[in-house]
Amino acid sequence: MRFFTHSRRWVFLTLFVIAVIVACTASPGKRSGQTTQQQATQHNMIIFVADGLRPTWINATDTPSMNEIRERGVKFTNSHSLFPTFTTANASAIATGHYLGDTGDFSNTIQVNAPVKSAKNSLVPFLENNAVLQEVNKQFGANYLNEQTLLEAARKSGFSTAAVGKIGPVLIQDVTLQKGEPTIIFDDATGTPTGISLSSEVSEQLAKNSLPTAAPSRGDNGKPGDSKTPGTKVANTTQQQYFADVTTKVILPMFKQRQKPFVLVYWSRDPDGTQHNHGDSLNxxxxxxxxxxxxxxxxxxxKNxxxxxxxxxxxxLEESTNIFLTADHGFSTISKESKTSYSATLSYPEVPKGFIPPGFVAIDIAQELKLPLFDPDNKNATVDPSIGQFSKNSVIGKDPKKPDVIVAGNGGSDLLYLPNAANKKATAKKIVDLLLKQDYVSGIFVDDSLGEIPGTLSMEAIALRGAARTPKPSILVNFRSFDTGCGNPTACGAELADTGLQQGQGMHGSFSRADTFNTMAAIGPDFKQDYEDLAPASNADVAVTIAKVLKLKLSTQGKLVGRVLNEALVGGSDNIQYKSFTLKSLSAANGLKTILKYQTVGKTRYFDVAGFPGRTLGL
Structure with a gap:
């Protein structure tokens, strides 16, 4: 009996020593699958959105801080923007964890139910505006997204919450916010009549730190130039320095003093705004x-x-705070050249000869349907392209108050609505037949109710059909994209774009891999170290992953949700299975097919590229 007891003690002692040795020598190397457990204390989260940042331009020289997060934390090398690859669309996904078919934020400019007073009574408002967002909210049950945001869930659970930076996507992070609620909002409109009011606590801290209560403008960075005058030659330094100072001198110290966990979204307008407006490459x-x-x-x-x-x-706060770095989308250089567009055969005072003007899709459709064209952003004034007129958005039909077609011009892709067409299927078929003849088109998606049209895929195929409250587009047209030949295609892509900006400036919104390839990385106590995540990830995964980390429950209406990035979290399994698929439409009469390439993890879809063969970068 004594021998048995003695032997058992030696066994226990030996196992203890082995466990100590293993614990002391384990290394969190590349794809290590770290198993250190999360601390019992509640952690904080900063979502840092570098708007329009292309991942292949992160390096130790220009972007050392972002590079360190990516190399020391989790590097998502198979990352994705949601399509259409626009800011408010992806802001809705980052905010809620839902795909666009649920949020209804299909692009930066969408059709709504009624004219929006704060958008010049337009039926197709540009959403990067607080007054517009609040007015659109009222049209759709006080929440046009129809989903709860991460910030709303956090503040209702007792977290301190804030959103700082670019107007539009900042308010979307807590879109149901009303006056007097505790989320701190700083954006371009702060200190103006359309800005979200600041509490006395925040105002006092601004004064204490000699910071103004009104955000500065972009200054010269906000000047896009025109077809004869180059755009900006400076970054958005002054405005962004203000937001960085507000964050570091006011908000974070306040959060520290409260001794409560916090969630902060910092939305950097750069590099997006500068890429749009830059003057380095006019035409x-x-x-x-x-x-x-x-x-x-x-x-x-x-630097920020x-x-x-x-x-x-x-x-x-460093040891208790996670940072999730993401970009809403990639970016491309604008091309304005077409050999097939009717619009390019006309002359416009503000457009170089032979280039397509803003609104070229609407001009071509109106010509094909032999219907008048109107500007919804200018009291439905008549637009006559034959005398050099065009408009950003367009209403097509005999009566502008009962249009056959509404075109929401967005950039690398456009949304077409058919609200009052007598025969929607026949009208849709005519429009598709026209678009299939255009060299600027690369892929067409149609509403499922229109049936299967050869050459097109359905909206459902790209998760644009769900529980959305906003009007659903009938047709989504993607524009051609290509490589400009620098040796790094996703960093040097170009795309045809429906925009008032010039050839050589920047745009996004297409189904090019240059636009769908966004930046994603994470670092902090809840994320693995030195870990390269090869599985697909997207902006729809951000909110649900953070909700799990922070033990928050997001209420949901729709079913088009992202997944928790478990493999990137401390203790998560590295064994993530994912598959690649190719979906092809029926052939159109001219042989064109819309082809979609995507990946899946379980039921979650990640969209790589789509379009016509030879017309989409990365396809």
Whole structure:
């Protein structure tokens, strides 16, 4: 009996020693599957959105802070924007964890139920505006997204919450916010009649730190130039420095003092705004968005992020705060050249000869249908392309108050609505037949109710059909994209774009891999270290992953949701199975097919590229 007891003690002692040795020598190497358990204390979260940042332009020289997060934390190398690849669309996904078929934020400019007073009484408002968002909310049950946002769930659970930066996507992060609620909002409109009011607590801290209560404008960075005058040659330094100072000198110290967990969304306008407006490449595809002004914009956003990380360290919050870095979309250089568009055969005072004007899709459709064209952003004024007129958005029909077609011009893709057409299927078929003849088109998606039209795929195939409250587009037209030849296609893509900006400036919105390939990385106590995640990930995964990390429950209406990125979390299994698929439409009469390439993890879909063969970069 004594021998048995003695032997058992030695066994227990030996196992204990082995466990200690293993614990002390384990290394969190590449794809290590770290197993350290999360601390019992509640952690914080910062979602840092570098608007329009292309992942292949992150490096140790220009963007050392972002590069460190990606290399020391989790690097999502198979990352995705949602399509259409626009800001408010992806902001809705980052906010809620739902695909666009549920949020109804199909692009930056969408059709709504009634004219929006704060958008010049337009039926197709541009959503990057607080007054517009609040008015659109009222049209759709006080929440046009129809889903709860992460920030709303966090503040209702007792977290401190804030959203700072670019107007539009910032308010979308807590879109049901009403006056007097606790989420702190700073954006371009702060200090103006359309800004979200600041509490006395915040105002006092601004004064204490000698910071104004009104956000500065973009200044010269906001000047896009025109067809004869180059755009900006400076990054958005002044405005973004204000937002960085507000975050580090006011918001984070307040959160520290409250001694409560927090969630903060910081939405950096750079490099997006500078890529849109830059003046390095007027009417030229090269260098396009890869000139010195955009390089300065990347450095600017990294400087802001570095300032936030330093503040976390100085406040003793670094060890308890996760940072999730993402971009709403990639970016491309604008092309305005078409050999088939009727619009390109006309002359316009503000458009170089032979280039397509803003609104070219609507001009071509109106010509094909032999119907008048009107401008919904200008009291439905008549638009006559034959005398050099065009409009950003368009209403087509004999009566502008009962249009056959509404065109929401967005950039790398456009939305077409058929609200009052006598025979929607016949009208849709005529429009599709026209679009199939255009060299600027690369892929067409149609509403499922219109039936199967050869050459097109359904909206359902790309998760644009769900529980959305907003009107559903009838046709989505994707524009042609191509490589400008720098040796790095996703960093040097170009696309035809329906925009008032010039050839050589920047745009996004297409189904090119240059636009769907966004930046994603994470670092902090809940994320693995030195880990490269090869599984597909997207902006729809951000909110649901963070909700799990912070132990928050997101209420849902629709079923088109992202997945929890378990493999990136401490203790999560590395064994994530994913598959690749190709979906092809029926052939059109001219042989064109819309082809979609996507990946899946379980039932979650990740859209890589789509379009016609040879007309979409990455297809």
């Amino acid at each position: 030229q595809l090269v260098p396009g968005i890869n000139g010195p002004t955009v390089q300065a914009a990347r450095q600017n956003v990294d 992020l570095a300032q936030i990380r330093t503040a976390l360290k100085d406040l003793g």
